[in-house]
Amino acid sequence: LDQVFGLNLRVIDPQADTYNLVSKRGSQITDRIVESLDMPKASLLALVLGHILLNGNRAREASIWDLLLKVDMWDKPQRINNLFGNTRNLLTTDFVRMRFLEYWPVYGTNPLEFEFLWGSRAHSEITKMEALKFVSDAHDEEPQSWPEEYNKALEADKTKERSLTAGLEFWSEDTMNDKANDLVQLAISVSEELLPIHQDELLAHTGKEFEDVFPNILNRATLILDMFYGLSLIEVDTSEHIYLLVQQPESEEEQVMLESLGRPT
Structure with a gap:
């Protein structure tokens, strides 16, 4: 003490x-x-x-x-x-x-x-x-x-x-939730091709001024994707911070494979 x-x-x-x-x-x-x-x-x-x-x-x-x-x-x-x-x-x-x-x-x-x-x-x-x-x-x-x-x-x-x-409170709950929904829409737009998404691309979509609260926004977006769209946001390269969207697994084997890839950390 x-x-x-x-x-x-x-x-x-x-x-x-x-x-x-x-x-x-x-x-x-x-x-x-x-x-x-x-x-x-x-x-x-x-x-x-x-x-x-x-x-x-x-x-x-x-x-x-x-x-x-x-x-x-x-x-x-x-x-x-x-x-x-x-x-x-x-x-x-x-x-x-x-x-x-x-x-x-x-x-x-x-x-x-x-x-x-x-x-x-x-x-x-x-x-x-x-x-x-x-x-x-x-x-x-x-x-x-x-x-x-x-x-x-x-x-x-x-x-x-x-x-x-500038009158912007980037840390407010409403603002972070809005930005999370923006990320969800971006993720859905590339979900069919399952294209990798780099963290810089996600951050560029939210705005550089939101870098300080980006982890908060990303967690909100991940939760929305899981709960409402049946999608899992996977960080496939933790050193380069590259993410991939995949459908949530239906079988136990698919779940084991998904967990081996990991999610945002």
């Missing part, structure tokens, strides 16, 4: 197992969200958002639990539950309902895995540089210690400023 969150844990009543958290330093990101959450939960959310940022704007659920283990939180369930309540429900339900996080299945994984993305409210209220600054403080480093993520955060925040100036 001291190293990662900048918080001092003080025992108020040892017999009642109650604690008080005192902040050692201010944080831009926690100051922005502490009005909606208390300081411990705001700090936990900031840590998770920073972790997602450092993992290409999407993070598998297992990596989140590994993160909490590394900061010596997850192996002390009684203390952590006193601070955060049910941590799993907080991350997968409460923060999702508040739109700070999105929680999606990763299709094609067996057993089924899930991943976290920034939610629309996080995109709206928090800058990428604030998240990077928080996680770099947790590592006792400077944001420039991650040069690729640092440059991407700078560009993302500039894009956000330009969008706000």
Whole structure:
């Protein structure tokens, strides 16, 4: 708590197992969200958002639990539950309902895995540089210690400023859903030929300004294709990010083959 969150844990009543958290330093990101959450939960959310940022704007659920283990939180369930309540429900339900996080299945994984993305409210209220600054403080480093993520955060925040100036909220739920439907229509238009679709083509269709929320849009489009069109969007080349549309399998053998190809990760 001291190293990662900048918080001092003080025992108020040892017999009642109650604690008080005192902040050692201010944080831009926690100051922005502490009005909606208390300081411990705001700090936990900031840590998770920073972790997602450092993992290409999407993070598998297992990596989140590994993160909490590394900061010596997850192996002390009684203390952590006193601070955060049910941590799993907080991350997968409460923060999702508040739109700070999105929680999606990763299709094609067996057993089924899930991943976290920034939610629309996080995109709206928090800058990428604030998240990077928080996680770099947790590592006792400077944001420039991650040069690729640092440059991407700078560009993302500039894009956000330009969008706000133009009156466009690219992170809004309605906008992302509209863009997801646009991707669905693009995918359907090439489905008969089953032509490979490169991620750059998908991004060009949505607009370069939506690059920061593209994983959110792609997951929405994938869900629509699965549920309403009987199509599966398969990432056939994970290094080049090339996707293919195929009909959902009807037999167990076809399902096994489909899962071996994988889906967007």
